[in-house]
Amino acid sequence: MSSILDLEVFVRTADSGSLSAAARSLSLTPAAASIALKRLETRLGMRLLARSTRSMRLTEEGRRYLDSVRVALEALAEGEQAIKQHGQSLSGLLQLSAPSDFGRNVLLGWLDLFKREHPNIRLQLLLNDSNADLFRETVDIALRFGVPRDSSLVALPVVAHHRRIACASPAYLARHGTPQVPAELAQHSTLRYMRQGRANSTWYFRQGTLLEEVEVGGDYLSDDGEIVRRWALAGHGIAYKANLDVAGDIQAGRLVPLFSQWQGEPTPFNLMCPHRLQVSERVKVLHRFLQARCAELLGE
Structure with missing residues (x-):
């Protein structure tokens, strides 16, 4: 098992790119830090850092090992904190x-x-x-x-059983009518969300064993979920949002939920x-x- 000091030397050297800087941060001599790093590499049987007289960089093995070492050191620090702060407030x-x-x-x-x-x-x-x-x-x-x-x-x-919900502002519904079933979305302006360059143009609804996939379109498309919500509040069309995003707006009457007999796409939170x-x-x-x-x- 590697010592905590050896692991600390490795992480700080990787972060700073300098064995001397790592040694200073741990109040060690450069020689002691070098011995700790060599001890760790010898135990693992691999080079973690490629070193020359002018530079130092992580090897591929070092990059893979670094994440695990960080997690282990954070867990140890968390355990020490829990013992020290037993009965005290979280920090x-x-x-x-x-x-x-x-x-x-x-x-x-x-x-x-x-x-x-x-x-x-x-x-x-x-x-x-x-x-x-x-x-x-x-x-x-x-x-x-x-x-x-x-x-x-x-x-x-x-929220394990969270879902999306179709909704629109009262003003939009007053102007364009309220769709009664998901298929009627084709006759309405919809506000679409885009992720990783792809628009969410297929909206899913379920009623019992019946699954309905509705292709939607419209003039409003954004990669920001908040913009889609603001467009809905402004009356530009029908949005298909995570229930949590619009629950407050629905309770306040700013948005109206649609298709009460249908369930939107599952989106666990x-x-x-x-x-x-x-x-x-x-x-x-x-x-x-x-x-x-x-x-x-x-x-x-």
Whole structure:
């Protein structure tokens, strides 16, 4: 088993690109840091860093090993913190990614409440409709709609049976009429969401065993979920949104849900983590908080 010091030397050298800088940050002599790195490489039987007199870079094996070492060191730090803070309030950094619409219009207010309950927590929030790479970007956890595609990630369900919902503003429906069945969407302006260059032009609805796929079109297309919601509020057409994104607007009467006898496409809502070791107490508390808030918002 490698010592914690050897692992720390490796990570800090990889981050700084300098063995001398890593040694200074750990209060070691350059010679001691070099011995620690060589000891780790000898135990593994491979080179982790390619070194010359002028430069240092990770080998392919080093790149693969670095992520695992980071997770292990973070887990150890989390365990030490849990012991030291037993019976005390939660603290530390939560680095969270979330979809833009949900993040700005729902999550932001909830995080204010979460911060008041846990004042020693520090928050870092990244809002983006493209899925953050949890292994590369500066986030630890991510809120995502839809069935997880990456089996290597850990999915903590927030709303397991969440669905999309078709909705429009009262003003739009007053001008153009209210469609009674999904097939009538072909006669209406729809507000489409685009992801990775592809427009979501097929909307799914289910009634019992009957599945209806409706091809939609219109003049409004965006890769930002919040823009689609704003267009719906402005009366430009019918949107097909995650229920959580528009539940507040529906409750306030700003949007009207359509096709009450039909169910929209399933879009489970999960809190994603790259590894079970990163499901810290902070993450567990946030997960329970979000589950309670979502249930309240959806009236469950």
